[in-house]
Amino acid sequence: MKVDQLSIFLENRAGRLAEVTRILSESGVNIRALSLADTSDFGILRLIVSDFDKAKENLKAGGFTVGRTTVVAVKVQDQPGGLHNILDMLRDAKINVEYMYAFVTQTGADAIIIFRFDRTDQAIELLQKNSIAMVPGEKLYKM
């Protein structure tokens, strides 16, 4: 149920983000989901891509510092309370969400939320026990 996320270190200056998308575009890699966290000096770009290994290899060759992070993709019904239900359950189990970002699928019926937990394995176990739908990596990359 784990998903590989690509994390990229970016200096906070013009053109760095475009350099990442240029490399991905030239490698024929598609971006499924992304989020960007930033400070005044630097940012961390987090990506779910169609081909993790190819993206990582080419970005490294392009001089970027890249890392692999394990995240979890959760399918949430696109209706009020959908996300709250899940967060409630995590709180009771004292599992911390380090960060999260969401995107809506093409069918539009569900939202997919990418979670970075402090304790990934326990989180997956908890979500499974509560029959929360997760999207495995292989499926997500091809979406």
Place this chain on the structure above:
Amino acid sequence: MIFDVENETLPREELQKLQLRRLQDLVARVYENVPFYRKKLDERGVKPEHIQSLSDVSLLPFTEKQDLRNHYPFGLFAVSRENIVRIHSSSGTTGKATVVGYTRRDIKNWGQMVARCLAAAGAHSGDFVHNAYGYGLFTGGLGVHYGAEELGATVIPISGGGTRRQAMLLRDFGATVLTCTPSYALHLNEAAKEMGIDIRELPLRIGIFGAEPWTDSMRNEIENKLGITAIDIYGLSEIMGPGVAIECAKVKKGLHIQEDHFLAEIIDPETGDPMKPGEVGELVFTTLTKEGIPLLRYRTRDLSRLNTAPCRCGRTTARMERVTGRSDDMLIIRGVNVFPSQIETILLETEGLTPHYQLIVTRSGNLDNMEVRVEVDEAAFSDQIKNLQRLESKIEKNIKEFLGVTAKCKLVEPKGIERSEGKAKRIIDMRKEQA
């Protein structure tokens, strides 16, 4: 005023005779008492009796800062510890500081030399000296303190820090002489202004500034803003501390070296050969009278040149030009010596960091600022902002702890640091352009 007319105005011929006598005595002393020098002299086949003229100084070995470190803490002392009455030490990471010791006579000589300096700067007995050099292991505070007492001035041993309080006491006590680093003088002025104190209206008339390089434009700024005469003082703890050389207020062109105590040379920093008179090179000192830790041909890494022409102030001693640069890559940040290699050591000891870094030094307002740019490699990288910020503050904390200077750390992308011919450019010092 000349404090020590007899020694400061000796005809040069007599001065050189005195220097030779003292040099011969010095070589005999270190040969006898310092195993490091005896070994070095034996290796060169030089015996004390071979020193027959001042130019024979070139037979003697150089001493480097590293030699003091290698003999940490007291290995180069020439007298037993019981005869040392005081220890000082320069900045450095733990275990790498350079330690110096003074005998009772060294302290007395030093006090007299600083008194000469204060007098050359225009101070006299009855003056009120606000001494804002740091007191402690650093030679600045106590060095000036003893000299001011020797001169017969009243010393306010305020030391560094507590700037608002300093401004208040400067006004309330009515000090006439200020001693500190030049950048601190400007900082103090800003603080005073904020408190509604105009230093130009206070009795302060002289500032004696040293421990960091400064330019003539900075002198003009200080003189205008504080309404004082600003004088450059030179010294280094290995040789003695502040007071090795001083500008005279009358001419303010070059710093008079205390030549009866120190033999100065200018050498080519690459080859070690003496430079022609008047040429710029590395300043080298031999301590002629020091007992605690006498040094032969100590390489200061400071670039300067010597002028032996008579000075209008009446002193006959040679003048060294204001230090124009350094022959190595040492930085002076707010009076603290910083070597890039020390930063490198700290980065390597801070988990997971490659030694790819760059130091950017700027002067904003009147204070030096140092930014340490560090390349983030995979081992140090995290997908979480908080971890990277923690890394930044850890580096800042370690630099503060080990070097005693405040630096701002900034993480950059790999290869984000400019490299020329494969070699990273480690230092960008923008203070000169700004000054």
